[in-house]
Amino acid sequence: MREPVGLESEINKEYILTPSSKQIFAHAVHSTKGEVRDVDNIRSADGQTAKLMYPKGGEKPVILLDLGPSAPGGYPIFKVSAQTGSPVLRIAYADWYEWIVDPSHGENGDFSRGSATYLGVELPVPPANPYRYELYTIQNPGMYIAPMIQGQQRWVLIQLDTEDSSVEIEFFRLENVSDMSPYKGHFLCNDDDLNRLWYASTYTAQIASYPNVDAWTIVEGWLIPRRLAKSNDIGLSVQGEDWRDYSFHFDFVIRRNPGPVSAVGWVVRAKDENNGYVGQIDLDSRLHLYKRIEGVYVRLKPFVTLPVTLTDGVTYRLEIKLDGSRIETYLDGQLVDTTVDSTYSEGKVGFCQPLDKWALIRNVRVEDSGGATLFADDFSGDLSGWSYARTASFIADGAKRDRLPWLGDLDWAGRNVYYAFDNYGYMKDTIEMFAFHQTPEGYIWAACYPENQEKPGLGEYGYYQSDEFCAWFAPVLADYYLFTGDLEFANEMYPVVSKGLNYLWNYVESDGLFFQRYETSKGIWGHLLERTGKGAYVNFLVYDSFMEAAFLARQLGMDSDAADYSAKAAVIRKGINDYLWDDELRYYVDQKGSKHFSFYDNALALAIGFPDRQQAESIMSRLKETDMGKYQSLAIRGKFHYRHDEDAIGTIRKPGGNVDWIGALHDWRGPHATWECMVYPPPALPPGKNWGDSSHPDTAIAHLLSGYLLGIQPTEPGFRAYEAVPHACDLQWAEGSVPTPHGEIRFSWSRTDSEFSAALASPEGTIATLGIPKPASDSFIVYVNGKPFYRSNREASEADQALEIDEDDRYVYLRNLKPGSYEIACKSVANP
Structure with a gap:
């Protein structure tokens, strides 16, 4: 017998895509344009520099970096050692090569702000950057840190935009923000393509897993405070509720926003997040002062024009002195404003960064009127001294665009996590997030903001109103319990399952079929509220939800519930067989009264083991090609389940229908991960519209390789x-x-x-x-x-x-x- 090499072997490690360090440097320099010297120096922090020069009347110098097949995401950071003239550096990002070299939009990255609108909210969500490029005014040597995350990219374009200038860069890197858990499982076989696919699949689950997306973070000794989409824009010191007369000092850098003017904001004498004095200095060199009353900003005075011109990237020192009703503002030691107001006499300090206002903070100090230190933070440690919007860990639908958890996608993601890692916290926390987003009638949101702390009300169906996604909760929890054995958590979540099933059962009619109503009709057929009726896909999901709930109830010792759920599943099963199975055509039709064959519906039926063997044989003869990798993976699971093994592995290798896992892993132009829909090559869209995600765990298929080819299943x-x-x-x-x-x-x-x-x-x-x-x-x-x-x-x-x-x-x-x-x-x- 062949001797296995094991998890820790060097052969196994060759396939791992997970970065070995949070500091990620370029894999290679792909190309340059214009006058660029010593370009390879930019790939390491060894003190050597790469130089970009833009002579008057010359060509813009460009460095195109390849971050490698892992195509990571994180905070962009670079270090400048010298500059001449007034350089403005542009850095753009793309996950696919053709998009970064596009002549009309490449210098702005692969998609433009506001181009991804299907969810009805702006994507990606903070703390991700809504732009795929950044602009930096280079005034001084030093470290330049982006305050917003670039989610995923293989390609980084660095371009000098201003004539008659130069800049010397010691390095460019990303500060990784995704999960880096060590592998605790592995898979190898004699087919190298399948080995690479297993590791690409499990890595995709990692790059889309985040320890948190807190409003505040520390990078390289700088505090980066931001507002999240569903959080307050203010964070405060933990102590200080009784501070009265004091001075508040800190250094700040304002980062340029390509759209609205950027600014730094602070808070003094804050009773809480919604009450206190708020100040702001923007890159138009204006000082704004407000008092915030129950969350409403009330101007204390018209804006004050500062005596100096502020520049992005330059470090300034701010001091706010509070003495009775007198508020004095000093910039770099110079008094720039005195305001008198007696609304607030005591309270905490903090920072206020509304959406699109980007700044970095360090060296915070609060002194009493006698000069004694009340509080200080140089941000060399953690943020335990501050109160701000925090989130739990979670698994997102992808790293580049939404960066939100989606309930339906979790089932695919989790199956890959369980075979590779023993860190189940990401799945557990994400399930708990969706449990929180259950309405009083039992509906569970399809997608949610991790930072949201407001329970939805009656009839509030969220941003993506979908009963299909609601029906995924029980299967996702059942899989989690099956793989982890976490009985305590299953018991804690069981009331959510029960309430969700009651909601779904309300729409099962006398023929045994679930009726999809208009209000919650988004899902498999599109992102609009339009498809009503008794569709096969949602009925298979609702059936499986009751079956999985019966499994959970039995495990928890709730036998009467298990019997009830099983009986209701049997009613739906009969309805499906009576009205959705066509005896003449030998497949499940897409909707009651239809004759149409749908790949998605029949693939799901096979994956959950619904048809008998004769029905399955007939269905599999039709399951050839589809344009969606996640549904092809359901078909593959079903083929393995019904022992059509050669067909299953053949579909993995050559799925057809524009889906292609292996082809993507052999292409140097994009990430070696599993993509949204797994369409390869990616579709050609207009420049600036390429927001499709190249890291979607719902197309990851490591679970099929470990669970069937290797053969291990709980x-x-x-x-x-x-x-x-x-x-x-x-x-x-x-x-x-x-x-x-x-x-x-x-x-x-x-x-x-x-x-x-x-x-x-x-x-x-x-x-x-x-x-x-x-x-x-x-x-x-x-x-x-x-x-x-x-x-x-x-x-x-x-x-x-x-x-x-x-x-x-x-x-x-x-x-x-x-x-x-x-x-x-x-x-x-x-x-x-």
Whole structure:
């Protein structure tokens, strides 16, 4: 048998795309234009510099960086060592090569602000940058830090925009913001493309997983305060409610916004987030002073024109002195305003950054009237001294655009997470977010803002009104529990499941079918409220939701609930079979009364194991091509489930219909991740409209490779019981490991024409079922740990009394395998 290399092998590590450090430098310099010197120096922080020069009447100098196939996201940071003239540096971002070199829009990145409107809100959401380019005025040497995240990019264009200037850059890098959890599972086989696909899939789940998207963060010793879409724009010091007369000092840098004028804002004598004095200085060199009363800004006076011209990127020192009703503002030691107001006499300090106002803060100090320090923060540590909008961790639909959690996408994402990582917190927190966004009648939002703290009210269906997405909650939670065994969390979330099912059942009519009403009709057919009726896809989802809820209820000891859910699932099942299955056409029609075949509907039916075998055979003959990778992955899961293994692996390799996982992984032009819809090459859209995401966990398919090709699947929660049943297809060998709450499962197998060999290491607390593929020969012997154990004439040795052994047309099954290590072989013999 081939010796497995294991999780920590160098071979395995070759495939890992996860950055090894939060500081991500360019993989390569792709090209340059104009006068650029020593360009490779920009790829490391070794003190050497790359120089861009733009002579008068000359060509704009450009460096095009390739961040490599992982195409990470994060905070852009670069360091300038010298400059001449008045340089303005432009940095643009794209995930696909053709978009960054587009002659009309490339210097502005791959999409323009406001071009992604399908959700009805601006995307991407803060703290991501709504622009795909940045502008920096270079006045001094030093570090330049972007205050907003660029979500995902392989290509970074650095261009000097101003004639008769030059700039020397020591390095450019990103500060990674995505999950970097170490791998606890792995997959390898003799097909290199499948190995790369497994790691691309699991990495996609990582790049779309965020420890948080807090309003405030620290980067390189600078505080970056921002407003999130659904948060207050103010953050305050934890202490200071009784501070009266004091001075508030801090350094600030204002970052240029390509659209509205940018600014820095601060708060003094704040009773809370909605009451206190607010000041703001903008890049138009104006001072604005307000008192905030119950969240409403009231001007204290007309704006004050400052005696100096402010420039983005320059560090300034601000001091606010409070003495009774007197408020004095000093900029770099110069008094620029005195205002008198007695509305607020005491309170905290903080910062106020509305949307589109970008600034960096450091060296905060608060002193009493005698000069004693009340509070200080140089931001070399954490932000425990401050109160601001925070979020839990979560898995987003993608890194580049929305950066929001979507309930339906979680089922695909989670299945990939569970096979590679033992950090289940991202999934757990995201499920909890959706539980919070359940309405009083039981509907669960399709997408939500992680920072939102307001429960939805009756009839408030969110930004994407979809019963389909609502119906995903129970399957997502059931999968989470099946893989993690987290009974406490399943019990905590169970009331949400129950309430959600009551809501869905309200729209199941006398024919047993769920009726999709207009108000919540967005989903598989489009992003508009339009499709009503009794569609197959939503009915399969609602059926599966009741089935998964019955599973959860049984596990929680709620047998009466389980019986109720099973009975209701049976009603829906009958309705589907009576009205959506066409006996003549031999497939599920897309809607009651229709004759139309829908790939999506029938793929979902197969994936959840709904049709009988004869129905499945007929359906699979029609499931050829689709334009959506997530639904093709459902079809592949169904093909494996119904043992059409060769068709399943063939579809992974060549799915057709513009979907192509493997092709994308061989293309140097884009990220080696799983993309939105997995359409490859990406569709040609007008310049500035390329907001499609190149990191969507819902098209990731590591779970199909580990769960079927390798063959490891849980059968009881937390892998308390599991099966190792390889769907070998045309592979010669495969190996892998799967993290479980009980420890690591290690499984490998290899085969020749006459022999199948396997090695299984099963941790304490688990019971395994091992499926051994039968050889072509009718005569064979199964060996366990080198000893004959079972013969094809169904004779078993005396040593197998603790095991259950049975077989079907494809496998011999060894059941009730206790924890331990096993070497298994199945050998053809000439004479039994």
